[in-house]
Amino acid sequence: MSAPNPQTRSLRAGMIGMGMIFEETYRPMFEQLHAGGLYRKDFGVAAVSLAAVATRTGSRARAYKKEAGAKIADFTSFEGADAVDKMLAAGVDFVCVASPDDRHFDAARKAIQAGRHVIIEKPSVLQLQQLDELTALAQEKNVLAKVVYHKLCDPDHKKLRTLVHDGELQHINNGYCSLLEPKSISKGQFAEWIKGRNPGTYVAVHYIKLIDFTFGGRLKTVTCAGQRGLVGPADGNTWDSTQLRLVYEYPDGREAAFDIHTSWVTPDEQEVQFRFDNGVWNGHSRKRGIECTIEGKTPHSFKITMNTHYNGTFVEPWGDRSQRGYGIEVLRRFVEEVAFVEFGGPADARRNRLAEMRALRYNDLAADRQVVAAVQAMEAILEHAAKGSPDGVVRVDANGRMTMHLPGKSDPIILYSR
Numbered sequence: 001m002s003a004p005n006p007q008t009r010s011l012r013a014g015m016i017g018m019g020m021i022f023e024e025t026y027r028p029m030f031e032q033l034h035a036g037g038l039y040r041k042d043f044g045v046a047a048v049s050l051a052a053v054a055t056r057t058g059s060r061a062r063a064y065k066k067e068a069g070a071k072i073a074d075f076t077s078f079e080g081a082d083a084v085d086k087m088l089a090a091g092v093d094f095v096c097v098a099s100p101d102d103r104h105f106d107a108a109r110k111a112i113q114a115g116r117h118v119i120i121e122k123p124s125v126l127q128l129q130q131l132d133e134l135t136a137l138a139q140e141k142n143v144l145a146k147v148v149y150h151k152l153c154d155p156d157h158k159k160l161r162t163l164v165h166d167g168e169l170q171h172i173n174n175g176y177c178s179l180l181e182p183k184s185i186s187k188g189q190f191a192e193w194i195k196g197r198n199p200g201t202y203v204a205v206h207y208i209k210l211i212d213f214t215f216g217g218r219l220k221t222v223t224c225a226g227q228r229g230l231v232g233p234a235d236g237n238t239w240d241s242t243q244l245r246l247v248y249e250y251p252d253g254r255e256a257a258f259d260i261h262t263s264w265v266t267p268d269e270q271e272v273q274f275r276f277d278n279g280v281w282n283g284h285s286r287k288r289g290i291e292c293t294i295e296g297k298t299p300h301s302f303k304i305t306m307n308t309h310y311n312g313t314f315v316e317p318w319g320d321r322s323q324r325g326y327g328i329e330v331l332r333r334f335v336e337e338v339a340f341v342e343f344g345g346p347a348d349a350r351r352n353r354l355a356e357m358r359a360l361r362y363n364d365l366a367a368d369r370q371v372v373a374a375v376q377a378m379e380a381i382l383e384h385a386a387k388g389s390p391d392g393v394v395r396v397d398a399n400g401r402m403t404m405h406l407p408g409k410s411d412p413i414i415l416y417s418r
Helices: 020-036 059-071 083-090 101-113 128-141 155-165 183-189 199-215 326-343 347-358 365-386
Strands: 010-016 038-040 044-055 076-079 094-097 117-121 145-148 172-180 218-227 241-249 255-263 269-276 280-284 312-315 321-324 393-396 402-405 413-416
Touching (some): 010 083, 010 326, 020 044, 020 326, 044 326, 076 083, 083 101, 101 128, 117 326, 128 413, 155 199, 155 280, 172 199, 199 218, 199 365, 218 365, 321 326
Antiparallel strands (some): 038 044, 218 393, 269 280, 393 402, 402 413
16 A cells, blocks of 8 residues: 555545435535645644546546536546556545445455555445455455444434433334435436345445444344335336334343335435334434425425435525535544544554544444344345245344245255354
8 A cells, every 4th residue: 555645644535436425425525625624633634635536437527527627636537347446556545435335345345455445335235244354354454444324423313322322212112214215316316227226225224224323232133025116127126115124132132123114216205213111212304394495496406305414505604605414524534534543643553543443333344244234134035035935034143143034945044154
């Protein structure tokens, strides 16, 4: 790895994928860092630049470079099948992986193998075997491997966790989460990669991580059902909607069940309800007090219920235009973690700083085990359902061994064993 320069304190970023999530969160972060740099007392001032991007065709990179102008430094665009290899060879210090979810593993493995810090969009990977390989490689190469879970930075979810952490809400009993996307997502922005995929892997992971991180416990059972016929054929392997159920066990022997419903063929909806021994938490990610209609623009180019907490654009009272929200905050925090590892003290204490950042369970790849286990189980259940064997149940034992049980089959299918 070409080490970051401790004198100039500069970090060069590589970007894999420039789709919707780049536009919404990475783009504003890189533009803000280009304009103002990065500062924290423990590591000082660091210059952060988007140095290179890797995409399949390069068209979005060219369009962005033209549109952004002076808001961003010049960057190198690599395209084609070997774009990631060329980008890594060009020299970057950390890599952001924002490609479709079934491409995360290969890109992240190349970046970590090259000795680069990595942050991966959710879901990090699709199988525990892949997670094992990446976490071991990150340990070997002494780099950070992190995952973007921006909903953990949602102020409402921060408050939920605070109330649980402080013992105000006592012992989770069950929960329901719904995250629905409209047809314009599945038949528009995502149409090029959606074949053979499902909305659960894409968005249920937000709430799987929220549940896993906030309430702890051990994942015990996974079941899943779904519907087909709108995005793809009714007997195909592309899913319109999924209904996922997770059962967790807690140290006192009690259990809690969580139902997570996802879709990309229905109107926008994002809500959660969690029930405790002594209370109930209800949250809605869109209906937070703002409703707006504009003739000819809502609900398409403008949403009626705006989530300004995630990614809001504003004209400040003092006249400046700004863009901020938890979708940007979580990425900036990762860059701060990289800067702390590289610049936050003497070189001989780097391993200690690396260990400190790896201990952050909210985003470290090694803490993603139960989320990836749920994703792997869901993918396996839906795969067998598409082949004519529905109603599978995945069980995870205390040692992490994961088996799928199908009706009418005496022998379980081993999905993962240490």
